[in-house]
Amino acid sequence: SQQGEEDPQALSIQEGENATMNCSYKTSINNLQWYRQNSGRGLVHLILIRSNEREKHSGRLRVTLDTSKKSSSLLITASRAADTASYFCATDTDTGRRALTFGSGTRLQVQP
Amino acid sequence: DAGITQSPRHKVTETGTPVTLRCHQTENHRYMYWYRQDPGHGLRLIHYSYGVKDTDKGEVSDGYSVSRSKTEDFLLTLESATSSQTSVYFCATRGGQGAPANDSPLHFGNGTRLTVT
Numbered sequence: 538s539q540q541g542e543e544d545p546q547a548l549s550i551q552e553g554e555n556a557t558m559n560c561s562y563k564t565s566i567n568n569l570q571w572y573r574q575n576s577g578r579g580l581v582h583l584i585l586i587r588s589n590e591r592e593k594h595s596g597r598l599r600v601t602l603d604t605s606k607k608s609s610s611l612l613i614t615a616s617r618a619a620d621t622a623s624y625f626c627a628t629d630t631d632t633g634r635r636a637l638t639f640g641s642g643t644r645l646q647v648q649p
Numbered sequence: 650d651a652g653i654t655q656s657p658r659h660k661v662t663e664t665g666t667p668v669t670l671r672c673h674q675t676e677n678h679r680y681m682y683w684y685r686q687d688p689g690h691g692l693r694l695i696h697y698s699y700g701v702k703d704t705d706k707g708e709v710s711d712g713y714s715v716s717r718s719k720t721e722d723f724l725l726t727l728e729s730a731t732s733s734q735t736s737v738y739f740c741a742t743r744g745g746q747g748a749p750a751n752d753s754p755l756h757f758g759n760g761t762r763l764t765v766t
Contacts, residue, residue, distance in 0.1 A: 567751045579653075579739055579757030580692075587752065623726060627755075634697050634705065635680050636751045640693040 549646040556613040558643040560626030618649040652676040653758035668727040672740030681723040685736040
């Protein structure tokens with residue numbers, strides 16, 4: 538079963554605008570991670586937020602986590618055409634496999 | 650990720666034939682994973698390995714087997730391919746030589762696109 542569900546499934550914005558993607562999950566987590574995937578490539582780690590953190594920043598990325606609502610959001614500020622990609626949230630639960638459970642992703646299109 | 654190589658990158662095969670996908674890493678990571686990616690499903694875990702000769706099932710393991718004879722290599726085998734196994738397959742590694750830290754990311758290869766006709 539999918540742990541994370543992203544919203545929206547697709548998002549189209551103009552360069553310079555902000556992009557916000559949301560992720561909801563079902564069970565308690567150790568941390569939540571966001572990944573980016575360019576067309577035809579593997580996923581690349583963007584940012585991690587621990588379960589005891591509420592907000593984290595990295596460059597133009599801002600991630601929030603609300604464990605009471607089991608949700609997270611990824612904000613990309615001042616978007617660029619190069620930000621066009623799919624974005625996935627992934628949750629890390631306390632299991633021995635140390636695997637991440639991924640959502641279905643948000644496809645972001647940034648128009649130049 | 651420069652340290653993870655998947656081969657082949659593309660493969661077309663017929664229903665009922667065996668297929669083996671290879672993942673090679675130079676990171677010396679102990680944990681390795683096979684995921685499949687399908688539209689609307691995100692990535693789903695097929696099998697994972699927590700060391701040489703140590704493997705276990707993920708959520709969608711039916712019809713797949715894996716082997717890990719060396720730290721560097723993790724093989725995924727479809728014993729008798731079916732059309733439902735048409736997908737993009739990703740290998741990933743995590744952590745160091747021991748169990749991955751809770752705040753460590755996954756590192757992915759660039760995937761193998763498999764089409765079963």
